[in-house]
Amino acid sequence: MKIAVIDGQGGGIGKHITEKIRREFPENTELLALGTNSLATSAMLRAGANEGATGENAVIYNAWRVDYIVGPVSILFPNAMLGELTPKMADAISSSPAVKVLLPLNRSKINIVGIKNEPLPHLIEELVKRLKELTEVNRNKK
Known part of the structure; x- marks a missing residue:
C-alpha cells in the first residue's frame, strides 16, 4: 500500500x-511526501515519510502511482496555497485513480458547507480513522 501525503x-x-x-499504520506502509516546495517535503520526510519529491512534476508523476492521496482539500483547487498548487497539480490529483482522503479546511475563499469547525488534531484523527477504514475495505476485496 502506497500513500501520498x-x-x-x-x-x-x-x-x-x-x-x-x-x-497508526503497519511498518510496511509506504509514505510518499509530495511537497509543493522543498520546505513542505522536508517537514514530511522528518515526520517519517519513506520518500519525498517536490514540485509540479513530482506531484503529476506520482499522483498516478499511489493507492491513496491525503492532505487538505485545497490540493484539488488550482492556485491554492498562495499559488503553490498549480492547475496541472490540481488536475493530476483530482484525475488520479487513487482514493482521496482530504481534510475539510475552510481557509480560503471556498467554504464547504456542512463541515463543523474542529481543531486540526481532531480532523487529522478523523482522516487517519477513515483511511484505516478504507484500507481495510480494499484489503478485504483483494
Whole structure:
C-alpha cells in the first residue's frame, strides 16, 4: 500500500498527517511526501515519510502511482496555497485513480458547507480513522 501525503507552504499539516499515519499504520506502509516546495517535503520526510519529491512534476508523476492521496482539500483547487498548487497539480490529483482522503479546511475563499469547525488534531484523527477504514475495505476485496 502506497500513500501520498501532499502539502505546501510550511508543510505543517502534512507533517502532522505523516506522523499520525506512521504511528497508526503497519511498518510496511509506504509514505510518499509530495511537497509543493522543498520546505513542505522536508517537514514530511522528518515526520517519517519513506520518500519525498517536490514540485509540479513530482506531484503529476506520482499522483498516478499511489493507492491513496491525503492532505487538505485545497490540493484539488488550482492556485491554492498562495499559488503553490498549480492547475496541472490540481488536475493530476483530482484525475488520479487513487482514493482521496482530504481534510475539510475552510481557509480560503471556498467554504464547504456542512463541515463543523474542529481543531486540526481532531480532523487529522478523523482522516487517519477513515483511511484505516478504507484500507481495510480494499484489503478485504483483494
